[in-house]
Amino acid sequence: MNHMLKSGLIGLACLFSFNTLADNYTIGTGSQSGTYYPLGGILAKIWSEKIDNFDMRAEVTAASVENTIKVSSKKQLAGIAMGNVVLQAAEGTKPFPRKMDVAPLFALYPNVVQFIVRADSDIHSIQDLKGKKISLGAPGSGTRVSSTNILASLGITDDDIKAQSLNYTATTNAIAAGQIDAGAIVGSIGVGAITELAFTQDIRILSFTPEELEKVSADNASYQAIDVPAESYKGVNEFNAPAVWNILVVNKNMDEDLAYQMTKVAFENMDEINQIISVTKFTTLENMDKLDGVPLHPGAMKYLKEQM
Structure with a gap:
């Protein structure tokens, strides 16, 4: 093959490859x-x-x-x-x-901060999370950042709980198996992981008090309170929680x-x-x-x- 033609074809191939990648x-x-x-x-x-x-x-x-x-x-x-x-x-x-x-x-x-417990749990409020084994979300996730920040604004630090670092699926699986006491999922209402859990387990989602919601919003300007109606998940109670876009x-x-x-x-x-x-x-x-x-x-x- 003509050397000049061969060089031109190689150059064209390299350019095509670069553009494809780009x-x-x-x-x-x-x-x-x-x-x-x-x-x-x-x-x-x-x-x-x-x-x-x-x-x-x-x-x-x-x-x-x-x-x-x-x-x-x-x-x-x-x-x-x-x-x-x-x-x-x-x-x-x-x-x-x-x-x-x-x-x-x-x-x-908007994403809603959802702390999930089994229906028969003795955890009925955010403050009841102290001393419990809780999944705060996977490392590098917004759930982890949000759950940690929100609990801290309410006076609950990692020293007050037994923090676990699980993703959505691992969190709901661990709740179903009784391996953790509670799990945080910060996601849309109707998020798949909680929807699937609610079909197989009786669960509750913790409600924040008006005072807690006010404190969270004061400390974290990105959050606003949201009211979530009952049965947004199968059998799950109405609850109030912070939400972030x-x-x-x-x-x-x-x-x-x-x-x-x-x-x-x-x-x-x-x-x-x-x-x-x-x-x-x-x-x-x-x-x-x-x-x-x-x-x-x-x-x-x-x-x-x-x-x-």
Whole structure:
């Protein structure tokens, strides 16, 4: 083969290979038993179908903290994370060692802090958790950050409990087996792990008192009180709990046009997303900028201003 032609073909192959890699992206989600994973999957599918030269897949991760770090370090194009975690990342406060390059693309839906116990448990209040064996969530997860922060704001530290570090599925399995006394899951109402547990076990979800909710909100500005009606899970009582918005987070230095396209395509196809992930009924233009303290990515803000 002509040397010049051969060199040209090799160069073209390398360029094609680079572009193929450059256009393959991931969105960080959470465990497969939570809401993040299927939501990330449908977003990835829609973006891949509707944006030219764009291919994305959902990646199982430890959720909020891991996703935020990977987005900041450009190991993921996007990630789903709790708003309080994104705020801590932007500010460079624990568990982050420094300020992270993050920006919200848009707010998704509120996550509710749910402390689960078996129905026959002697734990009836948040204060009753003292001295008990409790799963606070997997390391690197928003559940772990949120449950620890909330208990601390109510005067309950790791020294007061026997803390376990389990993901959603391991938490509910351990509750069912009587291996732990309580477990925290910070997720949407109707999250799969609790829904499945409620079908096989009689459980309760602890209710926060008005005074506790006020204290949590005072110490953690990202949280707001929410009333959850009875039978949101099979046989489960009405309860009151703090809630924090989930955020679709990207690197703040992401290309503005790509951020604009991703936002535009997501909202233009929100009806399809709603049919699969019902909690995205909260994913509206009015709720896009729910996270105080961290500005929307300029590409997302451009789309929002166009719609106003």
